[in-house]
Amino acid sequence: MTRSSLWRPASQHEGLALTGLERDANLAGPGHVFAAPFPEDDVLARWSIVLADPDVRVDVVDGPDGLRAVAAYDAASLRQLFVRPESWGRGLGSAGVRRAVDAIGTGATLWVLGDNERARRLYEHLGWVPTGESQDSVWPPHPVELAYHWTGTTMRFLST
Secondary structure (H helix, E strand, C coil): CCHHHHEEECCCCCHHHHHHHHHHHHHHCHHHHCCCCCCHHHHHHHHHHHHHCCCCEEEEEEECCEEEEEEEECCCEEEEEEECHHHCCCCHHHHHHHHHHHHHCCCCEEEEECCCHHHHHHHHHCCCEEEEEEEECCCCCCCEEEEEECCCCCCCCCCC
């Protein structure tokens, strides 16, 4: 089975599972950036909106104990990418980025926390370039997010 065949569309009823995946990935990664506790209700509400949006594609990978990865994207941007910490380093993040880029094409954008070094290294390794733009996150304490752009000429992937 290839990495790409692991992915499937998320169902409208997976908001709680997506919230848990996002929580686990954030607490293991950039958890030092946000004040505790994790805003479960707000994140669940956002996933409900995203899952109901016909312009957003949400693809997931199942694991033995729930969702292992998610990539959410629209016609212009990679909106969300999370991988369960115990699955880090197995190519799921790269595969999720590839799904989004294959759908979006040249000109794809994304926003990433400035302090999320792991994610920034992944994106830069795959050929994404910082644009120099920044904004404050909507989540308290409102850390800085950085914009990235993909030109379509430098994407590097593991084989899938």
